Amino acid sequence: MNHILKMSGTIASTALSLFMFAAPASAATAETVEIRGEVIDTWCYLSGVMGGPDSVTGSAHHTCALWCAAGGIPIGVLAQDGTIYMVLKLEGEDPLAQSDSIMKIQSDVITARGQHYMRDGVNYLVVEKVVTNEGITNVNHNDFGVVPGFAIPKKK
Amino acid sequence: MNKTTTGALTFALLLVFSTTAPAADFSKGSKAKKWGLTAEEKALFTGKVVDIVCELSGDCPDNCGNGLRQLGIVRDSDQKLISVLKNGQAAFNGAADDLLPYCNEQVDADGVLIGDEASLGAKYFMVQRIRKDGRPKWNKTKQWTKAWKKRNPDAKGKGPWFRRDPRVAKQIELEGYFGLGAEVDKKYIAENE
Incomplete structure (x- = not known):
């Protein structure tokens, strides 16, 4: 009897843990992190609008990444494990502040220190400091060309 | 199985099903x-x-x-x-x-x-x-494009906004279309014209 009660209690507590893990959070807790990854254009990467994810990163997609950042599409940091961190602030600046800061880091591999928030499956990052900037290390335009093909204007 | 056990198992199953719904x-x-x-x-x-x-x-x-x-x-x-x-x-x-x-x-x-x-x-x-x-x-x-025009009153001319945006133009001027410098652009364009 005790055995059955113990087992059912374990099942209930496991299920409760699963429930708590899967339930949407109504608030988020910040954690200080240091994330290394490539600065990406989240729309092209997540939507597949211009092809597979490998073709919409790096040098191949750099001009389009500039367009999307200037266009107000959220930028992200793509970590090596594939996690995407949506950037909500960059060294104190709001992302749509029309400054050059957000433009200068497009497609670069950076290490960003800041506050990480997780809410409803999305990772958000308030970048307090760009600790290192390795520049564009993903030199992939020889594999994919320029993406999209019209990013470099044709000579008239 | 007594009522307590049955209740605990029912609760457990309800929780599991409530989290695995499509x-x-x-x-x-x-x-x-x-x-x-x-x-x-x-x-x-x-x-x-x-x-x-x-x-x-x-x-x-x-x-x-x-x-x-x-x-x-x-x-x-x-x-x-x-x-x-x-x-x-x-x-x-x-x-x-x-x-x-x-x-x-x-x-x-x-x-x-x-x-x-x-x-x-x-x-x-x-x-x-x-x-x-x-x-x-x-x-x-x-x-967005209306707001962009207000933010960039000097970005006149023909063509879509992204060809005329001052911040985009400045960055491409600095580092080229691939972000790797003008020489890389020049080589790619020469090979792919």
Whole structure:
């Protein structure tokens, strides 16, 4: 009897843990992190609008990444494990502040220190400091060309 | 098995089934256009437009940051914070200018949810039309280019905005189309003309 009660209690507590893990959070807790990854254009990467994810990163997609950042599409940091961190602030600046800061880091591999928030499956990052900037290390335009093909204007 | 055991097992099973239910379908009533995107689903839902930083951290400036911050929608039906990546325009435009007029208000939002939720943990939203909750008139989400013109009165000339945007032009001037310098551009163009 005790055995059955113990087992059912374990099942209930496991299920409760699963429930708590899967339930949407109504608030988020910040954690200080240091994330290394490539600065990406989240729309092209997540939507597949211009092809597979490998073709919409790096040098191949750099001009389009500039367009999307200037266009107000959220930028992200793509970590090596594939996690995407949506950037909500960059060294104190709001992302749509029309400054050059957000433009200068497009497609670069950076290490960003800041506050990480997780809410409803999305990772958000308030970048307090760009600790290192390795520049564009993903030199992939020889594999994919320029993406999209019209990013470099044709000579008239 | 006594009542206590049965009750505990029933509770456990209810919890498990409540968390493994299929993802909700928000397509009913949607008039969104599909774009052929990854794991694309039409979605029409009601929710509150929020400043995401404010929602997460409690740092809440007036009027959702007056257009300087990324905005999202907290969906009524499940209280999920939906990250909005894109408005309804075709040329690399975000959604903040279209959401800002509804800061902290209830809206109906119609568009497409995109992205593979199983691997990403979430889906992301492209809002194509929006209205105050329950109002008859929908507004297409195409405010970005108008707002860009106001922000860049000197960016005149022909062609789409992204060829005339001063910040884009400055960066390409500095580092080229591939971000690797003018020589790399020159070599690629010569080989691919």
